[in-house]
Amino acid sequence: MRSTVWEGVGRIGLVEVEEPVPGPDDVVLDVAACGICGSDVHAFAEGAWITPGAPMGHEFSGTVAAVGVGVRDLKVGDRVAVNPMGPCGSCRQCALGRTNLCAAPVHSARGGLSDKVLVPNAESGARLHRMPDSMAFEEGAFLEPLSVATRAVTSAAPELDGPAVVSGLGSIGQCVLRVLLAHGARDVVGIDVSPARLAAASGLGAEVVDARADDPRAYLLDRWGTSTSPYQVGGNVGTFFECSGAPPMITLATEVVRAGGTVSVAGLVGASPPVDLDTVVQKELRLLGSFAYTGPDATEAFRLLADGLVDVTPLVSHRIPLSRVAEAFDRQHAVDGSVKVLVVPDPQES
Ligand SMILES: [Zn+2]
Ligand SMILES: [Zn+2]
Incomplete structure (x- = not known):
């Protein structure tokens, strides 16, 4: 499968990698939509907060393609929006409920700009939010910025x-x-x-x-x-x-x-x-x-999306297939013409 990695300032690569295999508590998704974040653009353009070879994309939604043996509340075919943050749950900040300031995040989900992505420690309602039929994958990709x-x-x-x-x-x-x-x-x-x-x-x-x-x-x-x-x-x-x-x-x-x-x-x-x-x-x-978000913040954001209380669809200025992901970064980098660039799967060949 294909995965987007940072190769250096201004250089985005789409490389062939092994498909992820879920551990006991993990879920693998077929990615349906992934937004390009402002932080991704800073990484792309300036090399901020990233190292060469790192997989990119943290604003995504998709369909469950495989579940680990210990995952009970999600099944293949579920449509989900992802909270990619993986706080440790045991440091002082996490104990105080400030999981956005976790001293040692583990299990963060990265690599949404890929055909498939692994979400570690996936649990419905925490990392993964099951979307109602009325909610589009594009809306699910806004869970993170929202x-x-x-x-x-x-x-x-x-x-x-x-x-x-x-x-x-x-x-x-x-x-x-x-x-x-x-x-x-x-x-x-x-x-x-x-x-x-x-x-x-x-x-x-x-x-x-x-x-x-x-x-x-x-x-x-x-x-x-x-x-x-x-x-x-x-x-x-x-x-x-x-x-x-x-x-x-x-x-x-x-x-x-x-x-x-x-x-x-x-x-x-x-x-x-x-x-x-x-x-x-x-x-x-x-x-x-104000930095990132906690689990309750993500739950509230999901409620706003699932109940139709916010309309994010007009923010999608571009939909670009994964095969042209480098162009998606150029578009998001061009402030004047874009609001949110979404990367979507390539059209199926018939
Ligand atoms: Zn983001
Ligand atoms: Zn922590």
Whole structure:
């Protein structure tokens, strides 16, 4: 079978490998859809967080093709969405329920950009979520980014009637926007520079700002007014979700958020942007990082998908067969034209 591996900066290989064989507690899937993640693009373009030969792809869904002898609650033919995280379950972070911060992850499922993939320690409802017939494989491939978004929203716990901003409308920002709306937020503005991404957010009914055409700072201060404290002037945004990784957005966030508000940072920056700490102090801002997700975050994300409470299908900008996987990376890397690139099986030859 074919498997996508990282061969070096800008070099993606599709190599022939042995088909995986499930151990007693494992499941092998025929992959039906696998998204290209922002982290995959950083690996592709910069060599971030990856070593040569590593299999790629962690946002996937598929059909159970083989089960280990110890797997009781899944069978061949089940359609499943995958939580690829494999926390150890026994370190201090795991004991505290912060499995996203596990000190020694084991059993993570990687290699979704392949014909088949092994999911270790597979158990229905934990690693694998059985999809209802109404749920498409493409939607299942969004379980992972939607779980990241669910964690960001859950940990920030925004006031749903208060103004909120999502900066960066790539797949994580789009998912944050969808989770906010599904949870009842009514006053949300999205910021981006890509026409395709702005269109995907406004199609949802969200108000959007094109940061190339408008000054987001002026827009947000005009939209919700300014606030004054004895120490400074600022905006009235309750919660600001930074998903773009663009350094100037952190400065914007601390300025436009009101005193006592929250800045949730879910985008990796790859640099050390200046942070106005006096503002953080004087406004008593909560500056929160949000990384990956826990099992309960993934379960909540799956509920939103399975119950049809979020619509992710409009985010799929490209469907590219596995045989052209290198092209899929180029497409996802081109921010202006893509939202989410999905890699799908090659058409069956008849
Ligand atoms: Zn991802
Ligand atoms: Zn752990």
